[in-house]
Amino acid sequence: MAVKKQAQQLARQLFKLSFENGSISAERVAGVLAYVEKTKPAQTVAVLKAYERLVAAEIARSQAIVEHAGPIQPDAVNAIGALFSKKYGRPVAASAKSAPELIAGLRVRIGDDVYENSVAARLGELAANV
Amino acid sequence: MSTVLEQIEQQIAKLQNKAVKKNTGKIRSVADGVAKIDGLSDVAYNEMVQFPNGVIGIALNLEQDEVGCVVLGDVSKLKEGDEVTTTGKLLSVPVGRALLGRVVDALGNPVDGKGPIDAKETFPVEKIAPGIMARKSVNQPLFTGIQAIDSMIPIGRGQRELIIGDRGTGKTTIAIDTIINQAKINKVGLASGDPKFRPVYSIYVAIGQKNSNIVRTIAALEAAGALEYTVIVTAPAADNPANQYLAPYAGAAIGEWFMENGEDALIVYDDLSKHAVAYRQISLILKRPSGREAYPGDVFYLHSRLLERSARLDGKGSLTALPIIETLAGDVSAYIPTNVISITDGQIFLETDLFNQGVRPAVSVGLSVSRVGSSAQIKATKQVGGKLKGELAQFRELAAFAQFGSDLDAKTKAQLDRGSRIVELFKQPAFSPIPIELQVVTIFALQKGFYDNLDIKKVTAASVALREFFATRKDALLTEIRTKAALDKDLEAKIEAALNEWKSTYNG
Numbered sequence: 001m002a003v004k005k006q007a008q009q010l011a012r013q014l015f016k017l018s019f020e021n022g023s024i025s026a027e028r029v030a031g032v033l034a035y036v037e038k039t040k041p042a043q044t045v046a047v048l049k050a051y052e053r054l055v056a057a058e059i060a061r062s063q064a065i066v067e068h069a070g071p072i073q074p075d076a077v078n079a080i081g082a083l084f085s086k087k088y089g090r091p092v093a094a095s096a097k098s099a100p101e102l103i104a105g106l107r108v109r110i111g112d113d114v115y116e117n118s119v120a121a122r123l124g125e126l127a128a129n130v
Numbered sequence: 131m132s133t134v135l136e137q138i139e140q141q142i143a144k145l146q147n148k149a150v151k152k153n154t155g156k157i158r159s160v161a162d163g164v165a166k167i168d169g170l171s172d173v174a175y176n177e178m179v180q181f182p183n184g185v186i187g188i189a190l191n192l193e194q195d196e197v198g199c200v201v202l203g204d205v206s207k208l209k210e211g212d213e214v215t216t217t218g219k220l221l222s223v224p225v226g227r228a229l230l231g232r233v234v235d236a237l238g239n240p241v242d243g244k245g246p247i248d249a250k251e252t253f254p255v256e257k258i259a260p261g262i263m264a265r266k267s268v269n270q271p272l273f274t275g276i277q278a279i280d281s282m283i284p285i286g287r288g289q290r291e292l293i294i295g296d297r298g299t300g301k302t303t304i305a306i307d308t309i310i311n312q313a314k315i316n317k318v319g320l321a322s323g324d325p326k327f328r329p330v331y332s333i334y335v336a337i338g339q340k341n342s343n344i345v346r347t348i349a350a351l352e353a354a355g356a357l358e359y360t361v362i363v364t365a366p367a368a369d370n371p372a373n374q375y376l377a378p379y380a381g382a383a384i385g386e387w388f389m390e391n392g393e394d395a396l397i398v399y400d401d402l403s404k405h406a407v408a409y410r411q412i413s414l415i416l417k418r419p420s421g422r423e424a425y426p427g428d429v430f431y432l433h434s435r436l437l438e439r440s441a442r443l444d445g446k447g448s449l450t451a452l453p454i455i456e457t458l459a460g461d462v463s464a465y466i467p468t469n470v471i472s473i474t475d476g477q478i479f480l481e482t483d484l485f486n487q488g489v490r491p492a493v494s495v496g497l498s499v500s501r502v503g504s505s506a507q508i509k510a511t512k513q514v515g516g517k518l519k520g521e522l523a524q525f526r527e528l529a530a531f532a533q534f535g536s537d538l539d540a541k542t543k544a545q546l547d548r549g550s551r552i553v554e555l556f557k558q559p560a561f562s563p564i565p566i567e568l569q570v571v572t573i574f575a576l577q578k579g580f581y582d583n584l585d586i587k588k589v590t591a592a593s594v595a596l597r598e599f600f601a602t603r604k605d606a607l608l609t610e611i612r613t614k615a616a617l618d619k620d621l622e623a624k625i626e627a628a629l630n631e632w633k634s635t636y637n638g
Contacts, residue, residue, distance in 0.1 A: 109154075
């Protein structure tokens with residue numbers, strides 16, 4: 001239990017060191033990985049796994065994945081990115097991903113938040129309420 | 131008010147064709163009914179979260195990296211990586227009159243096979259108890275129909291009276307008797323058309339009990355015609371601990387609806403020992419630090435916040451609570467019993483020894499107390515039974531000397547004799563509550579010495595015969611006692627005359 005906590009604490013410290021100008025920097029991450037490889041802390045795998053989770057969550061926070069059922073213009077994707085950058089007050093890069101299971105409409109994922117306006121979601125809601 | 135606003139908000143949400151924002155997370159692990167979730171960065175404490183397949187959970191631990199949720203449903207349907215979303219709602223249960231006569235689970239879903247419940251409103255399961263200003267002192271009686279309790283340990287509307295004792299001492303029976311008595315009073319009162327009459331609706335919360343016991347309780351209530359005034363909330367032993375933990379709060383929410391709407395309700399928590407155990411289980415699985423007897427640090431708050439919700443509100447109704455606690459070998463000084471004793475306004479202590487001696491209900495007069503006391507009694511009961519508690523306490527003290535019978539002086543002998551008659555008089559079979567007017571007559575007969583010539587063993591039978599005589603032949607007199615609620619000289623003379631009439635015919 002205590003070992004797991006220590007690993008998490010170290011991972012959090014390493015995560016804090018991975019930032020440059022308020023965002024994750026590839027250089028710093030490489031530096032952190034080099035440090036881990038060199039020092040080989042206790043529970044290296046657990047530390048790296050926790051570190052990966054923290055970094056992945058941080059990266060997801062600045063990425064808007066726009067899932068779409070029909071065709072979507074690159075301009076629209078960029079506009080969505082710009083809109084969310086303004087809303088969240090940090091740069092958000094939008095990328096499109098095809099998701100035919102939505103039937104029609106869009107679903108945007110930014111970190112933990114999901115914005116959805118799709119036929120599939122409405123049908124799901126309807127099914128849950130019947 | 132909040133429900134009205136919720137309705138309007140729902141209507142607006144329907145009209146708007148906007149994207150819906152959800153906060154999501156992913157299940158990292160599921161064990162022992164608790165899911166650890168990555169993400170859910172916006173979740174609030176005690177918020178309901180939605181798992182796949184319609185399963186819901188409650189966020190109970192908000193930690194730096196993960197959220198600990200108890201799952202209220204089938205855990206076997208969940209797997210690692212499943213998406214979980216926040217709902218923005220606190221856990222609520224349906225409330226209202228539509229629940230009367232129904233059996234529901236901890237989430238308010240019907241489990242009695244009588245179809246869906248048409249409830250118009252929902253109340254949050256967790257709610258802050260009414261404050262000081264909203265309350266009013268307890269001074270209206272709530273009759274249990276049990277002579278020993280109504281005359282010596284009276285319960286008032288809005289009071290919290292603990293029923294405590296070992297297993298098999300008749301704790302549940304007292305609670306069920308009280309519910310049955312409320313139903314009887316409701317029937318008479320509602321039929322009389324008295325505009326001042328305030329019915330009492332009951333809520334019975336079964337926590338961690340055997341299903342067979344719950345079925346027996348429901349059958350007893352149904353047989354007595356009390357089910358139509360009662361809501362039963364069940365979280366049986368086979369239910370997951372999260373539901374057992376939530377059931378009393380759900381019951382309290384159902385009771386609060388009656389209280390908020392100016393009506394009176396009675397809630398029985400059967401029993402809070404098992405509730406504490408269920409909460410201990412959840413807390414240990416959530417890895418919260420454990421304290422005495424491995425209960426978490428907030429086990430006192432667990433029960434205090436629940437019982438504080440029972441109150442008599444100024445200008446509104448009341449919620450009376452009868453929590454039940456099971457002791458081990460009569461040890462009232464154990465952790466959970468002392469906690470609940472200190473929260474409640476008194477306790478009815480049931481003793482195994484008395485139960486085995488055939489004194490049923492096995493109420494221990496010395497250890498039982500009602501802190502609200504005689505302000506929750508009608509004047510007639512005070513007049514006839516005011517000194518009974520003292521007399522019985524003296525009797526118990528003297529009973530130790532009873533074995534030296536021959537060496538006792540006449541006064542002590544007389545006290546012992548009277549004490550044994552009172553004990554016999556208070557014996558009462560299960561599920562047969564006695565209306566307050568008949569209790570007054572029974573005890574009045576004792577005060578006037580109508581049982582003095584009888585053999586002690588025959589006192590119980592004589593009192594039954596007396597009540598039968600009054601119930602069948604002196605209905606007008608009983609109604610007068612009930613409506614006046616106090617004995618004046620004229621009424622006393624009438625009762626005495628009726629008692630003489632009974633005595634002349636009784637040859638037991």
